[in-house]
Amino acid sequence: MTPISASTAPELTLSELAPRALQSEIRAMSMECDRIGGVNLAQGICDTEVPAAVSEAAIAAIQAGHNIYTRLDGIARLRQAIAGKLRWFNGLEVDPEKEILVTSGATGGFHAALMALLNPGDEVILFEPFYGYHASTLRSLRMKPVLVPLNTPETPDSDWALDLDALRAALTNKTRALVINTPSNPCGKIFTRAELETLSAIAAEHNLFVFTDEIYEHFVYGEAEHLSPATLPGMRERTILISGFSKTFSVTGWRLGYLVADAKWLSAIAYFHDLTYVCAPAPLQHGVTAGLEQLGPEFYTQLASDHVDKRARIVAALNDAGMTPYVPRGAYYILADASHIPGENAALKARALLAKTGVASVAGSAFFRAGHGENLLRFCFAKRDNDLDDACARLRSLRG
Numbered sequence: 001m002t003p004i005s006a007s008t009a010p011e012l013t014l015s016e017l018a019p020r021a022l023q024s025e026i027r028a029m030s031m032e033c034d035r036i037g038g039v040n041l042a043q044g045i046c047d048t049e050v051p052a053a054v055s056e057a058a059i060a061a062i063q064a065g066h067n068i069y070t071r072l073d074g075i076a077r078l079r080q081a082i083a084g085k086l087r088w089f090n091g092l093e094v095d096p097e098k099e100i101l102v103t104s105g106a107t108g109g110f111h112a113a114l115m116a117l118l119n120p121g122d123e124v125i126l127f128e129p130f131y132g133y134h135a136s137t138l139r140s141l142r143m144k145p146v147l148v149p150l151n152t153p154e155t156p157d158s159d160w161a162l163d164l165d166a167l168r169a170a171l172t173n174k175t176r177a178l179v180i181n182t183p184s185n186p187c188g189k190i191f192t193r194a195e196l197e198t199l200s201a202i203a204a205e206h207n208l209f210v211f212t213d214e215i216y217e218h219f220v221y222g223e224a225e226h227l228s229p230a231t232l233p234g235m236r237e238r239t240i241l242i243s244g245f246s247k248t249f250s251v252t253g254w255r256l257g258y259l260v261a262d263a264k265w266l267s268a269i270a271y272f273h274d275l276t277y278v279c280a281p282a283p284l285q286h287g288v289t290a291g292l293e294q295l296g297p298e299f300y301t302q303l304a305s306d307h308v309d310k311r312a313r314i315v316a317a318l319n320d321a322g323m324t325p326y327v328p329r330g331a332y333y334i335l336a337d338a339s340h341i342p343g344e345n346a347a348l349k350a351r352a353l354l355a356k357t358g359v360a361s362v363a364g365s366a367f368f369r370a371g372h373g374e375n376l377l378r379f380c381f382a383k384r385d386n387d388l389d390d391a392c393a394r395l396r397s398l399r400g
Helices: 014-020 022-036 052-063 076-090 105-117 132-140 164-170 193-206 263-277 282-294 297-320 346-357 385-399
Strands: 100-103 123-128 144-149 175-181 209-213 239-244 257-260 333-337 376-380
Touching (some): 052 282, 100 105, 100 263, 105 132, 105 263, 123 132, 144 164, 175 193, 346 376
Parallel strands (some): 123 175, 175 209
Antiparallel strands (some): 100 257
């Protein structure tokens, strides 16, 4: 695996980003996978079982007539349940009347927050490998993603570490915010307390907003620990915390997330969310409320445990297939070495792998600036056990 240099932090220009839009590659691979009847490890669909408490409450809400607009910031019971979850899990005290917005997915929360708080031309730091929706959303609003590469792990089991020199070199008088995705898509990095304290100091020094995407906060493995940056000294006011229910409750198609911000920012963010989405789906809000109220800490512990097992299975299969993986510390994606797969670039390698095995993956280049990630493929392992086992068996067929 060839390390990525962290000595420079180039801006991602519109001309560089536009042809490489991440989601079109994921959708293309998903469609091709459907066409041939393969196993889709490309898209983070998370098609594991929905907790009964969640699905039953949503159905009951529909039958009870909860099918009209809610308040623009979401139903009161859900906002109160989110505040309770933030208290016991994240260590945050939040006012559910003034500091929580129920959103149309975490993506909708991110979009509304950018519209409310930043301006066209503002520069925003993204850490590379990055999540494509973050970069594409910034670009769509005429803001400028500036990439700061994380240090590529020296071994498959080591971490993608923060490069402080690269970060400082990327800061300009136009920098307005940092985006921190922890645990991250696509590499599963979990930012450590020391790294987050460093980033907090930089944010304070340069008076930056910090947008945190914490959607995978319950998918944390081994000795790693999730820490919300908003809990650090001086960070509560400048942090926009974004999370949701898509991954935790396996309801990616419901499009339900939430955003937490200081009251002085929330009203403007809520305005833009209302302008774009009006409100999150009403009966589904009742479903996830029941999940928050009824599923105790043991549910989240089991969720992580189940995915540790899934991770172990795909790691073993990729190693057997000669595709050495970077073992993620969180989330449910894995980047693997595809240098032995035929193809001039990662997109062609992904298609060659699909044609050979029937397993769909995503080109690693979709998560990096131009010219990088071409020998990497990303796989999602949040799958039902029989589908994951099928995919692992297909990958092992590469040994022949």
